[in-house]
Amino acid sequence: MSHAKNAGRFLLNEERADWHDQTLWLVRRKRDAQAASVPGWEALRERASHIKEDALAHLDTYLEQLEAEAVKNGVQVHWASDAGECNRIILNIIQKHGAKHIVKSK
Known part of the structure; x- marks a missing residue:
C-alpha cells in the first residue's frame, strides 16, 4: 500500500x-x-545549512577522500551505482564468507 x-x-x-x-x-x-x-542559534543553523550544501555539492570528492583514508586503514570499500548493485555486492560478501548473520548499521 x-x-x-x-x-x-x-x-x-x-x-x-x-x-x-x-x-x-x-x-x-x-x-x-x-x-x-x-x-x-539562527547563525549556527545557517552555518550548518551551508556546511550541508557544501557537502552535497562536493560529495564525490568527500567520498573519494573517505575511501582513501579507509583503504589506508585496511578497509575494503565497495562502490555501487544503485540499490540493486549494492544488494548483489552484499550477497556476494555473505556467500564468500559463509555468513549466517549480518548487522546493519548507519
Missing part, C-alpha cells in the same frame, strides 16, 4: 490524527525552547 493511502487511512481515525498533531506540536515547542536557550 502506498504512503498516500496509508496516510489517508490514518487521517480517518480522528482520535489518532489529533494525537499525532498534538505530539508534533509538543515536539516543536520543545525544539523551539531549546533553540531559544542556545546563543546564536
Whole structure:
C-alpha cells in the first residue's frame, strides 16, 4: 500500500490524527525552547545549512577522500551505482564468507 493511502487511512481515525498533531506540536515547542536557550542559534543553523550544501555539492570528492583514508586503514570499500548493485555486492560478501548473520548499521 502506498504512503498516500496509508496516510489517508490514518487521517480517518480522528482520535489518532489529533494525537499525532498534538505530539508534533509538543515536539516543536520543545525544539523551539531549546533553540531559544542556545546563543546564536539562527547563525549556527545557517552555518550548518551551508556546511550541508557544501557537502552535497562536493560529495564525490568527500567520498573519494573517505575511501582513501579507509583503504589506508585496511578497509575494503565497495562502490555501487544503485540499490540493486549494492544488494548483489552484499550477497556476494555473505556467500564468500559463509555468513549466517549480518548487522546493519548507519
